[in-house]
Amino acid sequence: MTVTISEFFKESANWAFLAIAVPTLFAGWRTVTSNNIVRAVLYLVVSLGGTAGLFFMLGAEFVGWTVVLVYIGAVIILFLIGIMITRAPLGQEADLSHAMNVKAPAALLSTVVFGVITWAMIDAFGNNMIPPFEPTATSDLSLLLFDRFVIPFEVVSFVLLAALIGGIAIARQDEEVVS
Amino acid sequence: MTLIQFLIVATALFSFGLYGVITRKNAVLVLASVELMLAAVNINLVAFDVYLDDPLNSGQIFTLFTIALAAAEVGIGIAIILMIYRNRQSADVDDLDLMKG
Numbered sequence: 001m002t003v004t005i006s007e008f009f010k011e012s013a014n015w016a017f018l019a020i021a022v023p024t025l026f027a028g029w030r031t032v033t034s035n036n037i038v039r040a041v042l043y044l045v046v047s048l049g050g051t052a053g054l055f056f057m058l059g060a061e062f063v064g065w066t067v068v069l070v071y072i073g074a075v076i077i078l079f080l081i082g083i084m085i086t087r088a089p090l091g092q093e094a095d096l097s098h099a100m101n102v103k104a105p106a107a108l109l110s111t112v113v114f115g116v117i118t119w120a121m122i123d124a125f126g127n128n129m130i131p132p133f134e135p136t137a138t139s140d141l142s143l144l145l146f147d148r149f150v151i152p153f154e155v156v157s158f159v160l161l162a163a164l165i166g167g168i169a170i171a172r173q174d175e176e177v178v179s
Numbered sequence: 180m181t182l183i184q185f186l187i188v189a190t191a192l193f194s195f196g197l198y199g200v201i202t203r204k205n206a207v208l209v210l211a212s213v214e215l216m217l218a219a220v221n222i223n224l225v226a227f228d229v230y231l232d233d234p235l236n237s238g239q240i241f242t243l244f245t246i247a248l249a250a251a252e253v254g255i256g257i258a259i260i261l262m263i264y265r266n267r268q269s270a271d272v273d274d275l276d277l278m279k280g
């Protein structure tokens with residue numbers, strides 16, 4: 001079964017998909033190219049919000065809201081604190097990227113990576129449709145998380161605890177050593 | 180909806196993140212590019228979870244783990260950048276060439 005372009009645009013869900021995907025990709029592109037450091041981080045917010053929108057489209061509501069809470073709520077704040085504490089050039093254009101001698105090979109490499117992965121995926125999955133699905137119930141997800149996946153869940157909890165303690169230990173101002 | 184449209188968006192975001200990791204000079208923006216790559220992987224995981232109609236929802240569960248690990252990574256990363264800035268008065272990855280021969 002093949003999907004032509006006109007069939008693609010007949011499905012209303014695909015219009016919603018495009019309305020989410022195009023801003024996501026644009027914001028992702030500006031995140032890595034913008035010359036204003038605060039704007040780059042704020043474009044990252046739009047891009048991550050777009051991924052949350054794609055999760056909602058796929059019926060993964062709990063995961064989508066987790067992305068909104070953890071990424072947009074917490075991680076972006078960490079980024080903004082990071083750029084303010086390191087006295088990055090706030091609110092002005094600055095040279096944040098390498099010169100062309102790094103940009104050109106990087107563009108080539110990422111284009112090749114994109115091309116190869118896309119080719120492999122089209123080769124493998126072609127026009128396979130996503131079967132009709134119900135939104136994933138949060139209760140199902142939590143039952144699985146505390147039953148089948150409880151040991152990985154505990155391991156991740158310990159990793160987070162270790163990261164918390166490690167972050168404090170690294171960033172703490174050492175007291176003056178009295179010699 | 181086809182599966183491939185989600186996969187292509189994820190691949191494009193991953194390539195943007197890869198480009199950013201290589202070209203960005205500021206260490207915080209390198210971390211932001213890594214976040215972009217992780218978000219792309221999450222899209223793939225959830226798309227395949229729905230596509231395969233997995234009764235265990237492994238894709239979504241692993242996305243939750245990825246999000247937790249990404250949060251831990253950013254916390255440690257910002258702490259390290261803060262420490263480097265305190266010692267060397269710079270967050271530019273090119274200035275950290277102390278071990279260059």
